[in-house]
Amino acid sequence: MKKIKKIVAAILAIMIAINVWMVVSTKNQLFTSIDDVPYNEVGLVLGTSNKNRNGSKNIFFAERMSTTANLLKNGKINKVIVSGDNRSKYYNEPLMMKTALIELGVSKEKIMMDTAGFRTIESIKNVEKEFGLKKITIITQEFHGYRALYISNYFHLNAQVMSTRRLPLKDSGNVRIREFFARIKAFLDLYLFS
Numbered sequence: 001m002k003k004i005k006k007i008v009a010a011i012l013a014i015m016i017a018i019n020v021w022m023v024v025s026t027k028n029q030l031f032t033s034i035d036d037v038p039y040n041e042v043g044l045v046l047g048t049s050n051k052n053r054n055g056s057k058n059i060f061f062a063e064r065m066s067t068t069a070n071l072l073k074n075g076k077i078n079k080v081i082v083s084g085d086n087r088s089k090y091y092n093e094p095l096m097m098k099t100a101l102i103e104l105g106v107s108k109e110k111i112m113m114d115t116a117g118f119r120t121i122e123s124i125k126n127v128e129k130e131f132g133l134k135k136i137t138i139i140t141q142e143f144h145g146y147r148a149l150y151i152s153n154y155f156h157l158n159a160q161v162m163s164t165r166r167l168p169l170k171d172s173g174n175v176r177i178r179e180f181f182a183r184i185k186a187f188l189d190l191y192l193f194s
Helices: 002-024 059-073 093-103 120-129 142-154 169-191
Strands: 042-046 079-083 111-114 135-140 158-163
Touching: 002 142, 002 169, 042 059, 042 120, 059 079, 059 093, 059 135, 059 158, 079 093, 079 120, 093 111, 120 142, 120 169, 135 142, 142 158, 142 169
Parallel strands: 042 079, 042 135, 079 111, 135 158
Antiparallel strands: none
């Protein structure tokens, strides 16, 4: 029993260490103020659904769209790639994002679509592979931004994150827990399965 406890404790310590390293090694690339974020020609919005499973509005989606529109209006980016899952004609994250941005006053000429961003790692790889870019401003929530930056750094993409407005824990607790494990999976994907 003691041996099992030691193994579990060691695994947990490694998981925590990976999470801490992802945050510490990328925090200087993450911005929380539009005034402070440097200009980049193109932004990348990481995909999420506009609705929750119960049909209610997804606040994470709304915040990403609002932040993206503000970056464009303030001249911090000139164009944006909307990247996400396009698994069927009934579920198309890039189209949802494009529609929402147009409703916020963004010109459709400024929006490029990446319909092969099924996961964060693929969205980031597609920046260079599909769009030929070496620099990008990623738009997402802060807790997700650290993982996105870590992946970007692994692929030598010059990236920075413009974080959305920070949401209270009551609105983001479950997603933050999922993010803890998503960072572990990203680490394994990069170093063991890539």
